[in-house]
Amino acid sequence: xxxxxxxxxxxxxxxxxxxxxxxxxxxxxxxxxxxxxxxxxxxxxxxxxxxxxxxxxxxxxxxxxxxxxxxxxxxxxxxxxxxxxxxxxxxxxxxxxxxxxxxxxxxxxxxxxxxxxxxxxxxxxxxxxxxxxxxxxxxxxxxxxxxxxxxxxxxxxxxxxxxxxxxxxxxxxxxxxxxxxxxxxxxxxxxxxxxxxxxxxxxxxxxxxxxxxxxxxxxxxxxxxxxxxxxxxxxxxxxxxxxxxxxxxxxxxxxxxxxxxxxxxxxxxxxxxxxxxxxxxxxxxxxxxxxxxxxxxxxxxxxxxxxxxxxxxxxxxxxxxxxxxxxxxxxxxxxxxxxxxxxxxxxxxxxxxxxxxxxxxxxxxxxxxxxxxxxxxxxxxxxxxxxxxxxxxxxxxxxxxxxxxxxxxxxxxxxxxxxxxxxxxxxxxxxxx
Amino acid sequence: xxxxxxxxxxxxxxxxxxxxxxxxxxxxxxxxxxxxxxxxxxxxxxxxxxxxxxxxxxxxxxxxxxxxxxxxxxxxxxxxxxxxxxxxxxxxxxxxxxxxxxxxxxxxxxxxxxxxxxxxxxxxxxxxxxxxxxxxxxxxxxxxxxxxxxxxxxxxxxxxxxxxxxxxxxxxxxxxxxxxxxxxxxxxxxxxxxxxxxxxxxxxxxxxxxxxxxxxxxxxxxxxxxxxxxxxxxxxxxxxxxxxxxxxxxxxxxxxxxxxxxxxxxxxxxxxxxxxxxxxxxxxxxxxxxxxxxxxxxxxxxxxxxxxxxxxxxxxxxxxxxxxxxxxxxxxxxxxxxxxxxxxxxxxxxxxxxxxxxxxxxxxxxxxxxxxxxxxxxxxxxxxxxxxxxxxxxxxxxxxxxxxxxxxxxxxxxxxxxxxxxxxxxxxxxxxxxxxxxxxxxxx
Ligand SMILES: Cc1cc2nc3c(=O)[nH]c(=O)nc-3n(C[C@H](O)[C@H](O)[C@H](O)COP(=O)(O)OP(=O)(O)OC[C@H]3O[C@@H](n4cnc5c(N)ncnc54)[C@H](O)[C@@H]3O)c2cc1C
Ligand SMILES: Cc1cc2nc3c(=O)[nH]c(=O)nc-3n(C[C@H](O)[C@H](O)[C@H](O)COP(=O)(O)O)c2cc1C
Ligand code: SF4
Ligand code: SF4
Ligand code: SF4
Numbered sequence: 001x002x003x004x005x006x007x008x009x010x011x012x013x014x015x016x017x018x019x020x021x022x023x024x025x026x027x028x029x030x031x032x033x034x035x036x037x038x039x040x041x042x043x044x045x046x047x048x049x050x051x052x053x054x055x056x057x058x059x060x061x062x063x064x065x066x067x068x069x070x071x072x073x074x075x076x077x078x079x080x081x082x083x084x085x086x087x088x089x090x091x092x093x094x095x096x097x098x099x100x101x102x103x104x105x106x107x108x109x110x111x112x113x114x115x116x117x118x119x120x121x122x123x124x125x126x127x128x129x130x131x132x133x134x135x136x137x138x139x140x141x142x143x144x145x146x147x148x149x150x151x152x153x154x155x156x157x158x159x160x161x162x163x164x165x166x167x168x169x170x171x172x173x174x175x176x177x178x179x180x181x182x183x184x185x186x187x188x189x190x191x192x193x194x195x196x197x198x199x200x201x202x203x204x205x206x207x208x209x210x211x212x213x214x215x216x217x218x219x220x221x222x223x224x225x226x227x228x229x230x231x232x233x234x235x236x237x238x239x240x241x242x243x244x245x246x247x248x249x250x251x252x253x254x255x256x257x258x259x260x261x262x263x264x265x266x267x268x269x270x271x272x273x274x275x276x277x278x279x280x281x282x283x284x285x286x287x288x289x290x291x292x293x294x295x296x297x298x299x300x301x302x303x304x305x306x307x308x309x310x311x312x313x314x315x316x317x318x319x320x321x322x323x324x325x326x327x328x329x330x331x332x333x334x335x336x337x338x339x340x341x342x343x344x345x346x347x348x349x350x351x352x353x354x355x356x357x358x359x360x361x362x363x364x365x366x367x368x369x370x371x372x373x374x375x376x377x378x379x380x381x382x383x384x385x386x387x388x389x390x391x392x393x394x395x396x397x398x399x400x401x402x403x404x405x406x407x408x409x410x411x412x413x414x415x416x417x418x419x420x421x422x423x424x425x426x427x428x429x430x431x432x433x
Numbered sequence: 434x435x436x437x438x439x440x441x442x443x444x445x446x447x448x449x450x451x452x453x454x455x456x457x458x459x460x461x462x463x464x465x466x467x468x469x470x471x472x473x474x475x476x477x478x479x480x481x482x483x484x485x486x487x488x489x490x491x492x493x494x495x496x497x498x499x500x501x502x503x504x505x506x507x508x509x510x511x512x513x514x515x516x517x518x519x520x521x522x523x524x525x526x527x528x529x530x531x532x533x534x535x536x537x538x539x540x541x542x543x544x545x546x547x548x549x550x551x552x553x554x555x556x557x558x559x560x561x562x563x564x565x566x567x568x569x570x571x572x573x574x575x576x577x578x579x580x581x582x583x584x585x586x587x588x589x590x591x592x593x594x595x596x597x598x599x600x601x602x603x604x605x606x607x608x609x610x611x612x613x614x615x616x617x618x619x620x621x622x623x624x625x626x627x628x629x630x631x632x633x634x635x636x637x638x639x640x641x642x643x644x645x646x647x648x649x650x651x652x653x654x655x656x657x658x659x660x661x662x663x664x665x666x667x668x669x670x671x672x673x674x675x676x677x678x679x680x681x682x683x684x685x686x687x688x689x690x691x692x693x694x695x696x697x698x699x700x701x702x703x704x705x706x707x708x709x710x711x712x713x714x715x716x717x718x719x720x721x722x723x724x725x726x727x728x729x730x731x732x733x734x735x736x737x738x739x740x741x742x743x744x745x746x747x748x749x750x751x752x753x754x755x756x757x758x759x760x761x762x763x764x765x766x767x768x769x770x771x772x773x774x775x776x777x778x779x780x781x782x783x784x785x786x787x788x789x790x791x792x793x794x795x796x797x798x799x800x801x802x803x804x805x806x807x808x809x810x811x812x813x814x815x816x817x818x819x820x821x822x823x824x825x826x827x828x829x830x831x832x833x834x835x836x837x838x839x840x841x842x843x844x845x846x847x848x849x850x851x852x853x854x855x856x857x858x859x860x861x862x863x864x865x866x867x868x869x870x871x872x873x874x875x876x877x
Contacts, residue, residue: 067474347542350480370483390477391542
């Protein structure tokens, strides 16, 4: 049996599945239920200074659905904890004492003044928490007050606050990054420069989930008006994975521990985050959608996959896919594939044909009898047919062996790797030597 | 109440009063909004979709399903009605298992087609419940057309003609319009007087006059219609029934299945409708199944269908056969009636096993008797009478292309015309296509 335990910045947890700072971690009652259900750790719902914030009293969430009302994306306009600081601190202390083997991280958001951080840090330390996470992420409500993503969008502020925290506490400092920026590497570098021990990402993405076409109000609607919220859930995973990978492979931040967040819904999602360099993952929407029990599937799935692949521990997976993330210009242009349709599994829906004929390269033929075949002379291997085919593995991409003819280009496939940097069409090509 | 399923003879009230309502309730509960979304989500929006080709009226199925999936069942209904104005009835009565759903790629892939029929019902019910008639008439053309028969063929033809601006008069021999929708379709497929409601809704297009109780051959002739109107469409269905040609066919208790069903469909109180204790139905089509199932639902103790060929040859689909079996109907294959037994009133049916020799059927010589107080003949219908001058083909009015008969100015479609299966949806398609052809002929 694979060992799922993790050691992240010296913080130990029995498995890499932490609950992200959000409603699931807002109070003792929830967190105790989560630990009973088997979660490895929690990042407590973000604490702020008293007087505590207030939330809207109408709907806070909006959703995007897939088939059968499967929740694919969630948007929220909730703020940080709306309970008194003292109550939260008391509960954190009690829970940590009762559950010493679980990771207890406390998320914090106070104004951008050193004095404010100096005030709150000892109080948190006193709870016995294992670490802190600086919430520079929330894109709504708090950012208007100069906190949350308003800090996270300015690398200088990130560095400054991280430094204050490192100077004022012995606890490990995790900086939670907002995805609402153009290049995630800058805030990550700033966090590192400020001495942060790790980054966690992503927080939610600024979003409007939908517009009510009767009332013309964005959803969720508060008395006929809506404001942007933060988007999370399965829909944001690809964005999060890319941002994680960018940090993992940036020479300036490579090796900086990462806690991966954003759309983790199954063990497979978690494994992908780990492979791209995350030491733990954090989950919010999946727990909010299905309840705490989902962690059982995450643990059993990850464990089974690790056993099947012969990975003994989490450390053996972390970062395994990072070397394979590269820039477009280094992709091998001599790698040539063609779509192949398995006629036995084809159900003749014609979607590949419609997609290729209408929107791609007219590389699929359709006969009177609804037989669909790839025309190699036209197929550029774009993969669209694979993506739209409703039958898994019915269309696959087959690599043309070096030495065979690509009938589309009329060229023989070269055995050697060659990329854009040396391509003759590239005005800036450096001559291959 | 004194009668039960075991009471001998043909008697009413075999069941507790509340049992009738349960037995004759909707065969398929309509989908609710969520179920419809889930079902709609399964459609792949196929290119040149095979389900469309399999629908005799060629409804754009992927389009209407997508319209449901995106929350506009009303738009979906318009897509359906554009091709098939009786899309509501067809959603209830089409043997989808041999039409659109049989061709659905998901049927082929996994044996579970998209629920096209039920989705069609969801869409059409939504629009019809709003009392909306989705079409308006073109400017009047000054032309008039006579339609004989207010069944699906006649109604589809009349509606399309009215849309194109022609004035239409429908004549029907029966007291009510609707044809077999009103008098033939199994009660549990069209509950709550749907046939009548649909007819009223269809008539909202305007420009159609329905004259009931007026029969061609009795109250008018084809020549008189031709003289009075610019064109004539014949959609009289099959008013005659085949004879059994077995000894004793004239005994009391032997009746036509279509007549039995028609009485049932028109009965105000099903508990007042007499049915035998032991019912034998002879035939293998939808009529046989419907007569058998409804006899059983009325409280007959045993119901047996005698079909002279094997299961695979049976015109009723496997789905219909299973439906009958699930209601407790027994189907005896490869057996034909040779005599109706009894002294005055029927007491039983003597049947002989058959075997096929090439195309013809032979008795094996082995016979058996089934007890019966009621025998329902469902061995096919025939044209009730052919107006002079029309040519027949296989016992039906011969037509070419869009329903043109040999006589100029006269079109025919539906069950009475050659070609196509005898189905509601086919009748609609033929009526509609004839209307387009008539329109072309009238306005050039
Ligand atoms: C018992 C039974 C069950 C069936 N179940 C199904 C089913 O579940 N699904 C399905 O798709 N199909 C079913 N069918 C077949 C379907 O009902 C017919 O194919 C369809 O109704 C044919 O339509 P039509 O307009 O051609 O004829 P009809 O519906 O028969 O209508 C003909 C009309 O013409 C009138 N008429 C006849 N003669 C004259 C005359 N001389 N003058 C004036 N009017 C006249 C009649 O009164 C009738 O109203 C069933 C048929 C029967 C008998
Ligand atoms: C209702 C709600 C409230 C949240 N509140 C906080 C918060 O107080 N502090 C914080 O750092 N992140 C907060 N988040 C962001 C989550 O911690 C997490 O980063 C985000 O939801 C992405 O993960 P997911 O896709 O698993 O949900 C909140 C998310 C939701 C849905
Ligand atoms: S989830 Fe609970 S708190 Fe939220 S609206 Fe529903 S009942 Fe109320
Ligand atoms: S999309 Fe797939 S299943 Fe559909 S026709 Fe193309 S290959 Fe066949
Ligand atoms: S064949 Fe089936 S999946 Fe394809 S369009 Fe028709 S209903 Fe949809």
